[in-house]
Amino acid sequence: MxxxxxxxxxxxxxxxxxxxxxxxxxxxxxxxxxxASHAFVMLEERGDPVFRPDQVFAFADHYxxxxxxxxxxxxxxxxxxxxxxxxxxxxARKNGxxxxxxxxxxxxxxxxxxxxxxxxxxxxxxxxxDSHTSTHGAFGCFAFGVGASEMAHIMATQTIWQRKxxxxxxAVEGQLGFAVSAKxxxxxxxxxxxxxxxxxxxxxxAGSAIRGMSMDARMTVCNMSIEAGAGAGMVACDDTTLAxxxxxxxxxxxxxxxxxxxxxKTMKSDAGVRFNSEVSINAAAIAPMVTWxxxxxxxxxITGKVPDPGAVADEKKRAEILASLDYxxxxxxxxxxxxxxxxxxxxxxxxxxxEDLRAAAQVARLGRAKVPAWIxxxxxxxxRQGEDEGxxxxxxxxxxxWRNSGCSLCTAINGDLLQPGQRCASTSNRSYRGRQGPGVxxxxxxxxxxxxxxxxxxxxxVRELLQRS
Amino acid sequence: MFxxxxxxxxxxxxxxxxxxxxxxxxxxTIKEQAQYCMRxxxxxxxxxVKPGDVIxxxxxxGCGSSRPAAQNFMALGxxxxxxxxxxxxxxxxxxxxxxxxxxxxxxxxxxxxGDVLEADFESGVVRNLTSGKxxxxxxxxxxxxxxxxxGGVVEILRKEYQKSGTHA
Numbered sequence: 006m007x008x009x010x011x012x013x014x015x016x017x018x019x020x021x022x023x024x025x026x027x028x029x030x031x032x033x034x035x036x037x038x039x040x041a042s043h044a045f046v047m048l049e050e051r052g053d054p055v056f057r058p059d060q061v062f063a064f065a066d067h068y069x070x071x072x073x074x075x076x077x078x079x080x081x082x083x084x085x086x087x088x089x090x091x092x093x094x095x096x097a098r099k100n101g102x103x104x105x106x107x108x109x110x111x112x113x114x115x116x117x118x119x120x121x122x123x124x125x126x127x128x129x130x131x132x133x134x135d136s137h138t139s140t141h142g143a144f145g146c147f148a149f150g151v152g153a154s155e156m157a158h159i160m161a162t163q164t165i166w167q168r169k170x171x172x173x174x175x176a177v178e179g180q181l182g183f184a185v186s187a188k189x190x191x192x193x194x195x196x197x198x199x200x201x202x203x204x205x206x207x208x209x210x211a212g213s214a215i216r217g218m219s220m221d222a223r224m225t226v227c228n229m230s231i232e233a234g235a236g237a238g239m240v241a242c243d244d245t246t247l248a249x250x251x252x253x254x255x256x257x258x259x260x261x262x263x264x265x266x267x268x269x270k271t272m273k274s275d276a277g278v279r280f281n282s283e284v285s286i287n288a289a290a291i292a293p294m295v296t297w298x299x300x301x302x303x304x305x306x307i308t309g310k311v312p313d314p315g316a317v318a319d320e321k322k323r324a325e326i327l328a329s330l331d332y333x334x335x336x337x338x339x340x341x342x343x344x345x346x347x348x349x350x351x352x353x354x355x356x357x358x359x360e361d362l363r364a365a366a367q368v369a370r371l372g373r374a375k376v377p378a379w380i381x382x383x384x385x386x387x388x389r390q391g392e393d394e395g396x397x398x399x400x401x402x403x404x405x406x407w408r409n410s411g412c413s414l415c416t417a418i419n420g421d422l423l424q425p426g427q428r429c430a431s432t433s434n435r436s437y438r439g440r441q442g443p444g445v446x447x448x449x450x451x452x453x454x455x456x457x458x459x460x461x462x463x464x465x466x467v468r469e470l471l472q473r474s
Numbered sequence: 475m476f477x478x479x480x481x482x483x484x485x486x487x488x489x490x491x492x493x494x495x496x497x498x499x500x501x502x503t504i505k506e507q508a509q510y511c512m513r514x515x516x517x518x519x520x521x522x523v524k525p526g527d528v529i530x531x532x533x534x535x536g537c538g539s540s541r542p543a544a545q546n547f548m549a550l551g552x553x554x555x556x557x558x559x560x561x562x563x564x565x566x567x568x569x570x571x572x573x574x575x576x577x578x579x580x581x582x583x584x585x586x587x588g589d590v591l592e593a594d595f596e597s598g599v600v601r602n603l604t605s606g607k608x609x610x611x612x613x614x615x616x617x618x619x620x621x622x623x624x625g626g627v628v629e630i631l632r633k634e635y636q637k638s639g640t641h642a
Contacts, residue, residue, distance in 0.1 A: 027617035040500070043542060047628045085501040136540045136563055150540040152567025158627045166617050166627070170562065200488045201534030204559045234534050236562040300488050325486060328515075416539075418497050435538060437492040438514040 008275035010172050011241055012207050015147040015272070019130045021164055029164050034124065035061045035156065036115045036133035037102075039068045039089040043153035044134060045096045048160055055100040055160045062124065063097035063104045064115040065090050068419045071381050071408040077108050086420055113384020113410045116140040116354035120224065121386050123253025127242035127269040132159060137354045137434065139230040143223035144250075145242035145272035147207070150231065170236060171205055171281040174274075176212035179288035184468045186364065187222035188356060188432065188451035190214065190286070191229040192294035192304045198284060200302040203235030206282065209274060210240050214288035220249040221360040228355045229434050232301040241273035295341055295464055296436045296449040298329035303436070305341060307454065307466045313337035332438055333446050334426075341464050346448070347427040349374070349405075349459040350441075352381030353415035356432035356452050362391050365456040366399045368467055371474050372460030374404035379421075381413040405459065417441045430458035476622065478554040478574060479592040479603075480528040482585050483519065485512075489531055490538035491564060495546045497539075508549035525551025528593070530585045532557060536564025544568035556581050556593055556600055556611065569618045572626035576600065578611030595619065 009017070021029040037044065048055070055061055068089040070081055078094075081087035090107055097104040105112050111122060116137050119125040127145035132138060134156045141148035151165065159165050175198075177190055195202075208230050215223065223240045230238030240246075247266060250256045257265045292306035303326075305312070314326040314337060330337065335344065351357070351365050362382060380400050382388035388410055391397055397407045413421045415433035417440065423429055425444030432455050433440075436447040448464060457467040493514055499507040512519040529535075529547070535557035536543060543564060547555065554574040558581060568575055576593055578600050585591060589604035598613030614622070624630040 025616045027615050040541065051628070051632065089501070134540055136538065138540075150563050152540055152563065152570060153542050154570040154627050155566060158570070158631060161631055166621070167566070168615070200537060201559060204534050205562060231537075231561075231563070234537065234561065300490075302488070321486065416497055418500050422498075435490075435492070437490045437538065439496055439498070440492055443496075443498060443514075 008278035010274045010278050010280060011145060011209055011239055011272060012147060012172055015128055015130060016169060027166050027168055030130060030167050032132050032159050032163050032165060033060065033129040034131045035159050036064065036119065036131065036135070036138065037061060037156060038064045038066050038115050038135060039093045041134040041153060041156055042089070042092055044156035044160060047154065047157035053161050055102065057163045058101040059103065060163065061102045061160055062119065063093055063102045064118060065093055065105065065107045065112060066114045067412045067416055069107055069112070069411040070419060071411050071413045071421055074107070074409055083420055110385055113386065114354045114357065114412055116228065117357060117383030117387065120144065120220070121253070121384060123250055123256035126250065126256070126265070127246060127272040132165065136231045137228050139236070139238050140224050140228040140354055142227040142230070142237050142239035143220060144246055145239060145269065147237055147239065149237040170207045173203055173206040173208045173235065173282045173284065174280040175208055175210050175284045175286065177210065177214040177286045177288050178212040179214060181214055181288045181291065184453055184471055185291050185293060186451040186453060187218060187225035189291050189294045190288070191226045192296070192301065192449065193286060193291050195229065195233045195301050196294070196304040197286060198233055200232060200300050201234045203230060203233040206235050207237040207239065208233065208235045209280070210238060215240055216243065219360060220245060221358040224358065225355055229301070232434055242269045243273070293451060293454050293467055295454065297333065297335060297341060298326070299332050299436055299438050300329070301434070301436055301449060303329060307341055307464060309341050311335045311337055311339040311341065342466055343463065344448070345428070345463045346430045346458050347376055348423055348429045349376060349378035349455050350381070350414040350429055350431040350433065351379065351452050351455050352383070352413050353433035354383065354412070355434045357381060357383030357387065359387050359390050361432065361452040362387065362396050363394070365452040366396045368453050368456035368470060369403040369405055369460065370399050371470055372403065374459040375462035376459060378405040378459035379408055379414065380405050381408045382410045384410045403460065414441055430455045430464065476574070476595045476619065477592060478528060479590065480526040480553045481524070482528055482530050482587060482589045482591050483523060484530045484585060484587045485532065485535070487532035488534045488537055491536060491541050491543040492538050494536070494543035495541050504545050504549050508546040511546040511550060520550060523550050523552065526553050528553045528591050529555040530557065530581055530591065531555055532582050533559045535560045536568070537561040540567065542567060542571055544571045544573035548573055554593055556591065558582055569621055570627035572622060574622055576611040576614070578609055580609055581611070584609055595622070
């Protein structure tokens with residue numbers, strides 16, 4: 006039999022029909038949040054019900070407050086924001102969708118909650134009305150973001166037209182250095198292949214560094230596949246995947262678990278299979294990374310300096326760097342570790358899982374925050390676990406703010422907003438202009454690096470802080 | 475024939491959906507949101523662009539979030555986008571909204587701002603009517619063409635599935 010990639014195995018078993026290069030794919034699970042309102046409106050205008058309501062899951066995450074939840078939805082002051090949450094919950098109830106609403110003890114980000122509840126499983130096709138749906142690929146499933154019109158189609162038919170993407174294997178081999186994390190790997194990948202490097206491809210991450218990673222870390226890597234231009238990222242199912250899933254609320258049990266495991270174990274690329282492209286990255290050479298510009302590919306090791314556009318031969322690239330430095334208010338040649346920050350955000354679907362918070366707490370206990378620093382857990386489950394472990398006290402004693410779960414300052418549409426000109430050390434995924442508010446300057450980094458920036462008030466090599474302690 | 479012709483507005487690589495439809499405009503009407511289209515990099519764009527004008531983009535056009543960014547282009551009356559490459563999500567989402575686009579290698583170098591572009595989506599032929607240059611883009615396949623002709627994927631639902639009875 007012809008060897009197949011993990012992606013092809015999943016694609017083939019979900020392909021309903023193919024017409025001239027376009028395939029109609031069956032969707033196992035669809036994720037919607039407040040922003041999917043357009044999709045619901047399109048269905049409502051047609052008078053259509055949701056075709057498979059038990060396969061569409063609704064999450065209040067983008068518009069929820071991360072301050073007090075005591076008053077529930079009525080505690081949201083801005084009517085437009087409140088209505089987004091109310092309307093999502095109303096539509097989910099009306100259509101009989103499983104709902105993770107504002108008051109649910111499992112509430113959280115749509116890319117944090119399904120893995121934690123055991124809904125994200127190997128071999129599935131998962132779509133979300135959100136580009137970071139790629140996160141779920143860490144479980145050996147094919148997961149990608151879709152637009153609202155596509156979601157309307159999916160809710161009406163449980164299928165979507167797609168063109169088969171090409172495959173890219175990124176092998177990260179070797180041992181990661183001290184205090185180097187999954188975020189540093191994916192920022193290195195983006196810096197290596199570029200923000201457009203994965204365009205038209207689905208990425209499979211492989212190699213010993215990936216195999217040695219926890220599920221939390223694999224999710225961070227797959228999450229930012231979209232910032233590398235790819236629609237989806239995946240990691241083969243292995244013992245780490247199975248150990249994570251076993252016993253989760255929605256994971257199969259008993260005989261069903263054994264059957265599932267037999268099937269899930271085949272969710273890996275066959276030996277000798279060829280990918281359309283391959284990239285290899287040496288894990289040992291990766292340092293803690295920070296972005297300096299207005300695109301995640303504008304990234305360097307923290308030991309570096311702001312690039313000099315004058316040294317760039319390509320005219321287009323030079324102009325891009327100049328414009329980027331102008332927006333970021335940075336001078337060429339400035340040591341990255343000399344750049345002061347005004348705010349720190351530790352959260353988002355990229356970095357708000359328990360391991361992220363533990364890594365940040367390990368640094369936070371070394372000092373006191375010099376600038377406002379927010380910890381926004383990815384879900385209420387993560388938040389409670391953090392409190393059980395005493396992380397909330399470590400953060401609060403260090404002057405960090407321990408908040409409620411949601412997307413918060415990653416998308417900055419729930420009312421959490423920074424002021425024009427402010428500079429933020431952020432564990433989120435996008436450093437585009439205005440992403441965290443008009444005129445706000447974003448530097449992306451790992452949770453440990455962001456915590457280090459909080460206690461020094463500037464971009465900082467976390468290795469120095471940890472080694473000194 | 476499915477053709478778009480208009481004056482070119484040229485953009486570089488990695489234009490994100492945050493540029494096209496900034497996050498902070500959510501919650502307002504699409505017409506209001508469109509007034510902020512590209513403001514972070516081209517403050518004059520939304521005010522000066524004319525119905526029928528077209529976009530020429532670089533690599534990875536439309537990268538970023540899943541928001542229905544093409545709605546802003548449609549609200550401004552923009553005819554189409556032709557780029558070196560697109561983010562997959564943006565490409566599908568735009569086709570499904572009924573906004574035509576083409577992958578066209580070399581398009582950045584073949585057009586200057588203000589040139590007149592003519593794109594034939596079925597044949598993939600892209601002409602610079604100002605300079606006379608002709609490029610071959612990837613033509614749209616049958617399914618995307620059908621979706622565009624129907625005015626978007628939701629429209630095709632009505633026209634095709636309901637008629638054939640496969641819709642539950």
